[in-house]
Amino acid sequence: MTVSRLSLISESKKLSNVSLKELLKDKVSKEELNLIRRSFEIIGDIVVIDIPDEVVHLKDHIAEAILKKHKNIKTILRKVGEVEGVYRIARYEVIYGEETETVVKEHNCRLFVDPTKVYYSVKLSGERERIARLVGEGERVLVMFAGVGPYAIVIARLAKPSEVIGIEINPVAADYFRKNVRLNKVEEIVRVIEGDVRKILPKIEGEFDRILMPSPYIAENFVDLLEGKVKTGGMIHYYTFAGKEEKEKELPEKVMRLFGENRIKVEVKNIRECGNFAPYVYRYVLDLEVI
Numbered sequence: 129m130t131v132s133r134l135s136l137i138s139e140s141k142k143l144s145n146v147s148l149k150e151l152l153k154d155k156v157s158k159e160e161l162n163l164i165r166r167s168f169e170i171i172g173d174i175v176v177i178d179i180p181d182e183v184v185h186l187k188d189h190i191a192e193a194i195l196k197k198h199k200n201i202k203t204i205l206r207k208v209g210e211v212e213g214v215y216r217i218a219r220y221e222v223i224y225g226e227e228t229e230t231v232v233k234e235h236n237c238r239l240f241v242d243p244t245k246v247y248y249s250v251k252l253s254g255e256r257e258r259i260a261r262l263v264g265e266g267e268r269v270l271v272m273f274a275g276v277g278p279y280a281i282v283i284a285r286l287a288k289p290s291e292v293i294g295i296e297i298n299p300v301a302a303d304y305f306r307k308n309v310r311l312n313k314v315e316e317i318v319r320v321i322e323g324d325v326r327k328i329l330p331k332i333e334g335e336f337d338r339i340l341m342p343s344p345y346i347a348e349n350f351v352d353l354l355e356g357k358v359k360t361g362g363m364i365h366y367y368t369f370a371g372k373e374e375k376e377k378e379l380p381e382k383v384m385r386l387f388g389e390n391r392i393k394v395e396v397k398n399i400r401e402c403g404n405f406a407p408y409v410y411r412y413v414l415d416l417e418v419i
């Protein structure tokens with residue numbers, strides 16, 4: 129390798145440690161700098177960033193600074209609307225590049241995603257690994273609201289389940305899910321079902337050892353479907369939003385009551401925060417044992 133190539137690599141390594149604000153400080157005013165967000169999300173080779181309207185005129189400078197820090201980024205998306213609708217997708221404006229499909233790597237799995245068409249969150253990758261480590265050999269697992277398949281595929285690759293069924297209503301996400309199953313060579317284990325959990329689950333025969341409900345926005349509306357679907361001693365991973373105070377004081381009782389009202393007796397084994405949703409509102413997962 130030539131000296132100049134070596135110095136270019138070490139230069140880009142150095143810049144990757146420099147903050148976005150630091151890279152922009154000579155190009156924008158102090159007031160503008162204060163409005164620019166410190167962090168952004170990297171999904172494969174796509175960056176997703178929040179740029180407030182007051183500084184949107186600086187988007188080219190911001191894109192340039194991001195590209196200095198991360199040389200292999202092909203597209204930069206500005207988030208212009210919050211995650212919404214049944215498919216839970218945010219709205220984006222492309223501020224650099226064109227291609228909105230990418231491949232994400234997590235836990236030795238590869239996943240095709242297009243954040244403008246499907247839900248996917250890098251931040252939940254630790255939670256996916258945690259769940260996969262809980263799955264015992266030979267378990268039959270159901271993932272409701274499966275998206276492009278990250279939970280189902282990580283479980284199939286990291287654990288030894290006998291079967292993982294994932295149900296997803298967004299046809300584009302279900303297409304990615306099928307593609308991702310093939311990409312990760314888990315066709316023998318993972319079954320993708322496209323459609324509404326409410327219509328599909330009652331038709332699936334037999335009990336599961338473990339059911340995941342990874343959509344905190346709607347999970348509570350689907351608890352009634354679970355009666356007779358989980359073995360005694362089996363687990364349900366229930367995701368929900370709550371404030372910190374509510375979590376400490378009321379959440380376990382509230383969730384046990386909700387399941388009890390739906391004739392499913394559960395014990396809360398664990399509560400874990402996995403990301404915040406809005407100021408003072410957090411995403412929690414409750415690991416529930418069916419008793």
Ligand SMILES: C[S@@+](CC[C@H](N)C(=O)[O-])C[C@H]1O[C@@H](n2cnc3c(N)ncnc32)[C@H](O)[C@@H]1O
Nearest residue numbers: 215216247273274275296297298324325342343
């Ligand atoms: C918050 S996303 C989570 C996706 C995935 N579990 C993940 O973590 O990447 C919720 C997903 O549930 C899907 N969904 C919403 N309502 C549904 C329903 N009634 N039946 C099946 N899927 C549904 C949405 O399309 C979306 O992909």
